[in-house]
Amino acid sequence: xxxxxxxxxxxxxxxxxxxxxxxxxxxxxxxxxxxxxxxxxxxxxxxxxxxxxxxxxxxxxxxxxxxxxxxxxxxxxxxxxxxxxxxxxxxxxxxxxxxxxxxxxxxxxxxxxxxxxxxxxxxxxxxxxxxxxxxxxxxxxxxxxxxxxxxxxxxxxxxxxxxxxxxxxxxxxxxxxxxxxxxxxxxxxxxxxxxxxxxxxxxxxxxxxxxxxxxxxxxxxxxxxxxxxxxxxxxxx
Amino acid sequence: xxxxxxxxxxxxxxxxxxxxxxxxxxxxxxxxxxxxxxxxxxxxxxxxxxxxxxxxxxxxxxxxxxxxxxxxxxxxxxxxxxxxxxxxxxxxxxxxxxxxxxxxxxxxxxxxxxxxxxxxxxxxxxxxxxxxxxxxxxxxxxxxxxxxxxxxxxxxxxxxxxxxxxxxxxxxxxxxxxxxxxxxxxxxxxxxxxxxxxxxxxxxx
Amino acid sequence: xxxxxxxxxxxxxxxxxxxxxxxxxxxxxxxxxxxxxxxxxxxxxxxxxxxxxxxxxxxxxxxxxxxxxxxxxxxxxxxxxxxxxxxxxxxxxxxxxxxxxxxxxxxxxxxxxxxxxxxxxxxxxxxxxxxxxxxxxxxxxxxxxxxxxxxxxxxxxxxxxxxxxxxxxxxxxxxxxxxxxxxxxx
Numbered sequence: 224x225x226x227x228x229x230x231x232x233x234x235x236x237x238x239x240x241x242x243x244x245x246x247x248x249x250x251x252x253x254x255x256x257x258x259x260x261x262x263x264x265x266x267x268x269x270x271x272x273x274x275x276x277x278x279x280x281x282x283x284x285x286x287x288x289x290x291x292x293x294x295x296x297x298x299x300x301x302x303x304x305x306x307x308x309x310x311x312x313x314x315x316x317x318x319x320x321x322x323x324x325x326x327x328x329x330x331x332x333x334x335x336x337x338x339x340x341x342x343x344x345x346x347x348x349x350x351x352x353x354x355x356x357x358x359x360x361x362x363x364x365x366x367x368x369x370x371x372x373x374x375x376x377x378x379x380x381x382x383x384x385x386x387x388x389x390x391x392x393x394x395x396x397x398x399x400x401x402x403x404x405x406x407x408x409x410x411x412x413x414x415x416x417x418x419x420x421x422x423x424x425x426x427x428x429x430x431x432x433x434x435x436x437x438x439x440x441x442x443x444x445x446x447x448x449x450x451x452x453x454x455x456x457x458x459x460x
Numbered sequence: 461x462x463x464x465x466x467x468x469x470x471x472x473x474x475x476x477x478x479x480x481x482x483x484x485x486x487x488x489x490x491x492x493x494x495x496x497x498x499x500x501x502x503x504x505x506x507x508x509x510x511x512x513x514x515x516x517x518x519x520x521x522x523x524x525x526x527x528x529x530x531x532x533x534x535x536x537x538x539x540x541x542x543x544x545x546x547x548x549x550x551x552x553x554x555x556x557x558x559x560x561x562x563x564x565x566x567x568x569x570x571x572x573x574x575x576x577x578x579x580x581x582x583x584x585x586x587x588x589x590x591x592x593x594x595x596x597x598x599x600x601x602x603x604x605x606x607x608x609x610x611x612x613x614x615x616x617x618x619x620x621x622x623x624x625x626x627x628x629x630x631x632x633x634x635x636x637x638x639x640x641x642x643x644x645x646x647x648x649x650x651x652x653x654x655x656x657x658x659x660x661x662x663x664x665x
Numbered sequence: 666x667x668x669x670x671x672x673x674x675x676x677x678x679x680x681x682x683x684x685x686x687x688x689x690x691x692x693x694x695x696x697x698x699x700x701x702x703x704x705x706x707x708x709x710x711x712x713x714x715x716x717x718x719x720x721x722x723x724x725x726x727x728x729x730x731x732x733x734x735x736x737x738x739x740x741x742x743x744x745x746x747x748x749x750x751x752x753x754x755x756x757x758x759x760x761x762x763x764x765x766x767x768x769x770x771x772x773x774x775x776x777x778x779x780x781x782x783x784x785x786x787x788x789x790x791x792x793x794x795x796x797x798x799x800x801x802x803x804x805x806x807x808x809x810x811x812x813x814x815x816x817x818x819x820x821x822x823x824x825x826x827x828x829x830x831x832x833x834x835x836x837x838x839x840x841x842x843x844x845x846x847x848x849x850x851x
Binding site for chain 3: 464481484488492528529532535536539543552556559560561562563564566567570572575576579595596598599600602603604606607609610611614631632635636637638639640642643644645646647649650651653654
């Protein structure tokens with residue numbers, strides 16, 4: 224354990240009141256672009272929360288770059304940034320400037336307001352600083368959340384089904400932003416197309432790993448299985 | 461969330477909600493009229509017997525539901541110990557425990573649907589006077605529906621806080637964004653409501 | 666003010682009733698004095714400062730009704746007619762009055778939102794609420810004014826003052842995030 228620059232799960236699982244959400248997993252994630260696919264309720268989001276240190280595993284351990292990111296929040300902020308699906312559930316502050324400054328202040332940046340202004344400017348949004356967050360469009364809210372996370376310069380970025388419900392050009396633009404990132408990226412999605420060209424893809428099913436390997440191979444299996452699967456939809460039951 | 465529902469089916473379930481609430485009101489008046497310590501002890505004994513009747517599991521659930529009252533009882537007891545009026549203190553504490561236990565009993569054995577039915581019945585005089593009660597009867601299920609929805613949003617906001625913070629608990633800081641999300645929803649829900657009859661109740665406006 | 670309640674108002678009232686309930690579930694903070702405070706009265710104050718007197722009153726009243734018909738939404742997981750049985754029940758019964766007074770003050774008062782909302786929250790959540798709660802305690806326990814003040818008043822004042830200030834800040838944050846959101850000032 225404790226390998227440099229890796230997300231490491233050692234028998235890490237998660238259960239709520241003896242109901243297993245995620246079976247104990249042992250994984251070492253070092254690739255630059257990693258995709259996690261799976262159907263609704265397969266445990267993808269729980270895995271993301273474990274890897275970001277938002278929840279503690281109920282068994283085993285999760286370490287990022289050798290740090291216990293659940294216990295050591297200061298280390299977690301340096302190591303992992305996470306972007307969730309719905310920007311409405313992430314924006315906490317009244318104006319764009321304050322929203323971006325919050326994480327920076329938490330990291331102990333000396334001038335969070337100035338740094339936030341610079342981060343907005345870097346994405347060509349200097350004029351957003353005093354803008355009420357309630358006046359942003361859906362796509363703009365997603366971008367604000369992304370800017371807020373990137374401003375903190377985490378070594379890796381977890382994206383938990385980001386950009387759902389946006390139109391195709393907006394999604395493409397946001398994906399281009401992500402493609403440019405130097406950081407390690409873990410992208411969680413149920414859309415195989417978003418993972419083309421990735422180094423590694425993990426397919427989760429019913430809280431366990433169904434397949435893990437090169438993107439092309441795992442995605443082909445996943446797509447075939449999803450298209451063949453008529454009986455067991457999310458709507459059944 | 462603490463559920464105030466009975467874990468078992470009891471004979472009390474068969475009684476009508478209105479009857480149970482009426483008896484509760486009557487019993488509460490009696491409890492407040494009883495000034496003597498022995499009267500209150502007898503009152504508590506009756507309440508305990510009512511809890512014992514459906515079995516041990518029901519009684520245990522009843523005791524668990526009483527837990528929040530403990531703080532109040534301790535506060536009162538402490539005051540009466542300090543002022544050295546133990547008998548008066550005992551009367552007040554016993555009355556408090558009996559009255560809350562009895563009311564909890566009614567809550568535990570009366571499903572929400574029956575409470576709503578009772579409410580509809582109790583509002584009949586107002587309707588007879590021409591007051592429209594439809595708004596109220598729409599608002600109750602709406603609010604009940606919104607509670608888990610807002611709770612989930614609050615949870616997500618807290619998580620977003622944690623993801624960017626050194627501290628684990630966001631607490632009151634999510635109140636403003638949560639209120640904002642609630643207001644964002646209002647327009648859409650209001651439209652959906654209007655699309656399906658709204659305040660007019662399907663009678664057309 | 667005298668306008669009839671429309672669908673939007675109705676939904677807003679139901680949403681804020683739910684908001685009071687959800688804020689009651691927020692993990693409570695404990696003051697230095699050891700007295701736990703929950704965000705539930707914060708929710709009541711917000712009903713007034715955000716929705717205004719009439720809608721704020723109705724939202725708080727709807728919340729009280731939900732508690733009375735048995736939903737365990739009162740801070741600490743209490744619900745059902747049992748909540749009326751403690752001498753402290755005035756703090757619950759007074760919720761709609763508190764929201765109404767807070768709303769009234771907010772509607773009448775000019776000046777910066779945070780200040781006006783804090784003053785409104787003190788007027789509603791402390792002056793009006795205690796104005797109901799203390800006499801209630803005296804009649805139902807029964808007790809004299811000194812006991813009521815000592816057991817049901819003084820211990821809660823520091824927490825409620827903090828919440829009034831928070832209500833001011835939260836109202837201001839809401840107004841800045843969503844200009845025009847304050848129905849109390851439109």
